[in-house]
Amino acid sequence: MTTHEIGPRMVGERLMYNRAVRVDDPRSWLFVSGHEARGDDGGIAHRGDMAGQMRLTLRRLGETVAEAGMTMGDVVQIRIVTTDLASCKAHYDVLLDGLAAAGCRPASLLAEVGALSDPDMLIEIEAVACGHVS
Numbered sequence: 001m002t003t004h005e006i007g008p009r010m011v012g013e014r015l016m017y018n019r020a021v022r023v024d025d026p027r028s029w030l031f032v033s034g035h036e037a038r039g040d041d042g043g044i045a046h047r048g049d050m051a052g053q054m055r056l057t058l059r060r061l062g063e064t065v066a067e068a069g070m071t072m073g074d075v076v077q078i079r080i081v082t083t084d085l086a087s088c089k090a091h092y093d094v095l096l097d098g099l100a101a102a103g104c105r106p107a108s109l110l111a112e113v114g115a116l117s118d119p120d121m122l123i124e125i126e127a128v129a130c131g132h133v134s
Contacts, residue, residue, distance in 0.1 A: 002023075004021070005105060007019030023076055030068050030129040032075075034124040034126040035124065048122075050088060053121070055098065070131055072103060073104060073131075075128070078107075078108045078125055080095070080125050081123070082111075083115060087122070088110065
């Protein structure tokens, strides 16, 4: 599989997002439902803490992708929805750093919504991955 970044938007030396990602010859596609900051007990963790929810949400997303035999580097698109766009943007470095550390360079969407499925959720992330399953 080969990916090609189309219109990367950089902040200094760091990728903010890609306008598009073209994928050539993938063997598998993975469509990942929205993930949130759920603790091991199933409840929403880090209530009121956008940065904490971002970190845990990315971790949970990575766990699901790994369970499917892929890596976060195989993620080519993410959709981020938040109930607090100002707070999300203020802590966006947490997402950028987490994605960069995982080798993830996706096309993306960031949007604010009026509510998520649990009133304690501040952010939810869904993804599309494609690649060769290990």
